[in-house]
Amino acid sequence: MNPQFIGSLVKKLSRLESPNQALNFFKWASKRSDASASPELYSAIIHGLTKAKLYSKAGYGVFATGARRGSDLVYHRIDGMPGIHACNSLLDGLHKMGRFESMWGIYGDMISRGMVSNVVTYSTMINGCCSQGNVAKARFLFDEMVERNKIAPNVVTYTSLICCLCKEGLVMEANDLFRKMRLSGVLPNLYTYNAMMDGYCKMADVGRALSLYEEMLGGGGDGLRPNVVTFGILIDGFCRLGELEKAREFFFDMVKFSVLPNLFIYNCLIDGYCKAGRFRDSLCLCSEMVKVGLWPDIFTCNILIKGFCGTGRVEEGVDLLNKIQREGVVPNSITYNSLIDGYVKDGNMEGALKLCSQMTHNGVEPNVISFSCLIDGHCEEGKMEAATGLYSEMMVKGFVPDVEGRNSDAVKLLSELKGCKSNERASNQVVNMDGVFPNKVTYMVLIFGLCRDGLIFEAMKFFKAMRGLCMVPDAVTYAVIMQRSCQIKRSIEAMMFLADMIKVGITLDPDTYHLIGDNSSGTKAQFMLA
Known part of the structure; x- marks a missing residue:
């Protein structure tokens, strides 16, 4: 049994759509001493298995048991590289398996x-x-291919780079490449159009995306038919702009092309209706989706x-x-927040704190938004000690306030108070904080901080x-400022x-009365304001 016969048999098994049989035969044949002289054997098995999308098994000739061992099995067991196709x-x-280090290693050896x-x-490496x-590396390879090696890019090459540019927000550069592609005589395919439309929609230019869609349906796209991805891109784009009727129009257009909407498309519409204040329509659409x-x-x-x-309707949310x-659906931090x-x-606040405990118990760590919500709640209830305690805990955990989309005046001001030796700098900024007029919570947090620092x-x-x-x-705000006034002998102000x-009709409980009366030692006040 010579190497040529082994290679021929492996090829036949692969062509007969029996890649697993080919692999078993390959494993047996590769142990023979004469197999080491046959690059064709390795080429045949690699090509056959990758064609059958058995990527992890295709790596058998180069990677043993899924662990990288360099290319020793190929380079030491055969006299040379497999062919270019293999x-x-x-x-x-390797790219489809996400094993990029191995992919670049093989390419470097080639x-x-x-x-x-x-x-x-x-095309594969650019992808x-x-x-x-x-x-940057994708651009370099593209330029090397075209300018140095004089290789004409095909539709896959162009589409890979266009997709990459659009994902990075470089849509105008992608548009230039798209135009260059057509001038060179390479017709864009559905993936190319989808990539460009997605890029435009992400930059809120749905008009240009729509123009490309119409071009694709006409002669410019060689009569291409949209798929579920195309509709998802456009519907998402219109929903982001609040143009729900236009989004719904495309939703119904899907039927004309025999395209069924997927979960992503339903989610886009449901979210769009929610943001537009049409929550009932969101619920109806969800019921339709389940049906x-x-x-x-x-x-x-x-x-x-x-x-x-x-x-x-928080309880319905719970x-x-x-x-x-x-x-079996696992909630995440967005759900709990x-x-x-x-x-x-x-x-x-009792429900909020209970839910935060449940969140932690279920393995979901509270983030800056969780803390900001609770800090706001404590401030609204006048529980400044609890608010400052949570703020300190948030800082210990390394969270930066207001980085995840929740604008909390209380957290902003606590950040100012914590960052100053005195609250004077914070008080100078409170009248116009980022152009937002201070609200009740802002004032109460500031008054509390000033009293705590003795700036009565x-x-x-x-x-x-x-x-x-x-x-x-x-x-509590009344009690704190009255207590501090008494401590500095400003009884009239108190x-x-x-x-x-x-x-204004606010009453004090017995503990608060004691707080005001304790104007000599200030022990209870010190406990509260520490």
Whole structure:
């Protein structure tokens, strides 16, 4: 049994769509001493297995048991490299497996051994660069292929680079390449059009995406038919702009092309309706989705839970959370944060704290948004000690306030107070904080911080400014400023604060009365303001 016969048999087995039989025969034959002289044997098995999309098995000739062992098995067991087609197949397989280091290793060995790359090699490697987000390297390979090696790019090469550029937000550069592609006589395919349309939609230029869509359906796209990805791109683009009727129009157009909507498309529309305040339409669409056999995923559930909370139906959101957990859908931080925020806005801090504990118990760590919601809630209730405690915990965990999309005045101001030796700099900024007029919570946090630092006159100034804007402090704010006034022997001011408190109808509990009366040692106040 000579090597030529072995290679021929492997090829036949691969062509007969029996790649596993070919692999078993290959394993047996490769142990023979005369097999080491046959690069064709390795080429045949690699090509056959990659053609059958058995990428991990295709690596058998180069990688043993899934662990990289360099290219020893090829280079030491055969006299030379496999052919270019087998190498291209192997590179493609490694790319699809996400084994980029191995892919570049094989490519480097091909170059060092003098193997001449062809358009398939370059297309595969450019595609690999794009998967890694390495635009610079993709550009370099493209230029090397065209300018130095005079290899004409094909539709796959162009599309790979266009897709990469669009993903990185370089849509105008992608458009230039798209135009150059057509001028060179290479017709774009559906993937090319989808990549360009997605790029335009991501930069909120749905008009140009729509023009490309119409061109694709006409002669410019050689009569290409849109697929579910095409419709998903356009529907998502219109939903992001709030053009729901246009999005719905494309949703119905899918039927004309016999394209069934997928979960992504339903999620886009459901989210669009929620953001437009049409929550009932979102629920109807979700029911419609279930009827056609698509079950909500975590993205759908997060959209609906946020919708429930935004319409004051937090308990229904919690019911949905419990339901999805029973059905095996794992909630994430977005799920819990929406509900925590909903509870806080409803004034139900007990529910918010309980849900935060449940979140931690289920292995989901609270993030900066979780902390910001709870800090706001504590400030609204006047529990400044709890708010500052949570803020300190947030800082210890390394979270940076306001980096994840939640604008919390309380957290902003606590950050200012924590960063200053005194609160004077923070108080100077509060009147116009990032162009936003301070609200009740902002004033209460600042008054609390100023009192804590002994800046009672500054605190009085902001208290009066707050009342001048018809904002009513809570009982704790009144108690703190009265207690500090008494400590510095400003009894008249303390009595004025008390009279104002009675006037607005705020009552103090026994603990707060004791706090005010303890104006000599200030032990309870020190505990509260520490």
